[in-house]
Amino acid sequence: MTIKIYNTMNNRKEDFHPRTPGKVDMYVCGPTTYDLIHLGNARPLIVFDTVRRYFEYSGYQVTYVQNFTDIDDKIINRASEEGLNPLALAEKYIKEYYTDAGALGVRPATIHPKVSEHLSEIIAMIRMIIDNGYGYVVDGDVYFTVSRFGGYGKLSGRRLDDMMAGARIDVDERKEHPMDFALWKAAKPGEPSWDSPWGKGRPGWHIECSAMAVKYLGPGFDIHGGGFDLIFPHHENEIAQAEACAGTGPFARYWMHNGFITVNEEKMSKSLGNFFTVREILARYEPEVVRFYMLSTHYRSPLDFDDTKLDMNKKSLARLHNALDNIEALLSGVSFGPSEILMNAETERFNTVMEKAEQTFREAMDDDFNTALAMAGLFDLAREANAFGKAISGYPGKAFPLEVKEALEQAREKMYKLGEVLGLFEHRGTAAEDSGLVDKLMELVIEVRREARSRKDWAAADTIRDRLKDIGIILEDTPQGVRWKQK
């Protein structure tokens, strides 16, 4: 089974062949840490985390590199506003990053390199670029000679001439070509700076990713990812730098770009006032809901955030959790052993359907990580497990053959296994940190209500159930007994 990836370089889906059999080396552009991460940052994190998880599920060994940009204009500006050292500010938001990304189920990368710790690699690369004739120095700044690099524009499908025609920025007169970009910026007073052959200064934005990707993955690594907006100029420039330095290509073999997030159908931006940090969203929705929602649309499509859609997806996700609850309730509430109940047909059918669901899931993911379609496999699994459970409920109080138990266990395992690829169901069962006190109270309440029901005192029974609901606890009367859950 070959995984297909839509490669921005060719605008086509291509079969994925790793550089090294069994291994995947990927680099994803990480955040500039001048503030809490926002929804727009969260999408590539979740998308590429899922890509990574699927590769691992498929048996690959993944080296995942995601940088932190901790030297940048925005950091310097923010630091001076807050009277902080720029690197200390960046460090603070790197810590916050781990909190938010972790909440969203984004696993830490294999390596999280920082710009501030790779100055020597960056300077070496710039030197090589200059030596190879692709860079020039002006007053302590170093620029990349765009017109010299024949492949410039190959990723974004632009031609230098077209860009010139459309340029509407003030052009720095010292540059040889308006599209030449900075590799190194001479230090201004009060800014953090490092020594270099061209004097004190700091790296341009694009060079860091070229240098760190090459350092950790080498040239010609497998996958480079990031948001759509990075195609130009960021990734275009990364390619130019790395390939000008190496003297050959490719820098990366497959380029993946995730679509944008909008809020209420508008681009998310601070000026529009529809800017949301991950933390703000997580105050209102479970992280799992946010993650589920982000994966309910194909990663290359735009994704719109509003409460209606989040609410909708919260319910969808609940369906999956309910199915798991139902399976677990059966496993713990039904007895298994010698039995004269025959469920061979049902069990066989269930086992077949489970296999098919996983196959659906795998085929979908193989096809350019079609998470939306893959989820359908998960829902198929849920529906069939529920239906199977319903068949069991037709024989209350009876023991069931072990094959039935095995089928249920397998369904549970499969749900968790596929869910893990999407980063779902990872916190089930971990919420009970109340040292059993709540459990004991609930047992008491349920016992009282049970007595009321046996007296057919429906008013009392319903009052208990309604009041619990107000508190946020749902009571369910099932054939296997009373069940409760939060929220």
Next chain:
RNA sequence: GGCGGCAUGGCCAAGUGGUUAAGGCAGAGGACUGCAAAUCCUUUAUCCCCGGUUCGAAUCCGGGUGCCGCCUCCA
């Protein structure tokens, strides 16, 4: 101006030439229940418009309309 993307049922969203156009949410009907909840079953689409290619198109081509993004170190 240059480049690119998108338009599928009430809503979200898969589907890139071929049996009945996935899945979820919402709605309707039924089953189960003391009533619920959860669950199961049934049910809801002339695929933006007009041409064209083809035996056959949501899917390919041309044109139109509408929306969006990039070209500004915003993922």
